[in-house]
Amino acid sequence: MSMNTLLLSCLVALFVCSLGMAESPLKLELLIPHNPVTLSKADLVKVDSGAKGPVLGITLLYRITNTGKQAVEIRHGGDESTISLSIQGPGAANIPYRGPMTADYRMGKNVTIGPGESQQFQIKGLAYGARNMSRWSISKAGDYEATLKFSSRTGRKVTTLTSNPTQFSVVIK
Template identity: 35%
Template structure:
């Protein structure tokens, strides 16, 4: 019984942390920068057009598995531009990256993927003033455990992608939220 109460308390704490609308602490300045290692991405012909967008909508409605989102080579760099050390819990259930994809043919959807009920701890990452940490983004899968949400570009053209990192920190009880500047992404039709 005692064990069940502890597990429930951890789950409630984790849920409350995200429900509290964390924000960047006023005395700890953090900057998020989203960059791409590629100048452009090639649109998979199987993930193009109205038929593919309908396939996503149908999978969502029927509770079926979603198609895999596009692979990317991006990095979210978090820099401490303040005068105090700050520690972020990165990579576990107490942190998540959300992506906002905008442009003609942009589709974002919550997946129907089930998750285990275990609580996964993140890695404490201490950032001294002026120091940075890099988080690799390898696909347009994001959200809780990088599996709860998918984004797709379904037409060639220009898109913007914004990343939002929410993480817990011992220095601020409700955690922090850091939003990157939008990154322009060029998506080309396969030749």
């Protein structure tokens, strides 16, 4: 195969792939319900390998909006969807889950979002990841920035959305 043929084949493949990658009509928005977030010292989680429990005093909300002209179906919950949460700030610590997980397959729910409609969901205790088993810890007062990534698989179609960065403040009393 000549270099010209190889180059032409690559260009055709890129063009064909780009035709199937239309931009999703779904938009993801991360919402902070109360600003500032007030935590008690009991809400704080020690950051070590044996740390247990979520930051109960923080519940984040996210909204998925369909900006398109047709209804869109996603899967939410279960093993067909995952949220990834990123938090930056003075006391933010990621605590990924490294333990065992059952092998059963957990079904999520079908969620249909009509044109111009939105669905809102919660993230309780800063839990995220596969089956919400990983989490973030907040150990200090201060200003934080959070970004969310949502991924949903419906059949062979994978939808991945990234939110706007959202700022919030934490006060400890």
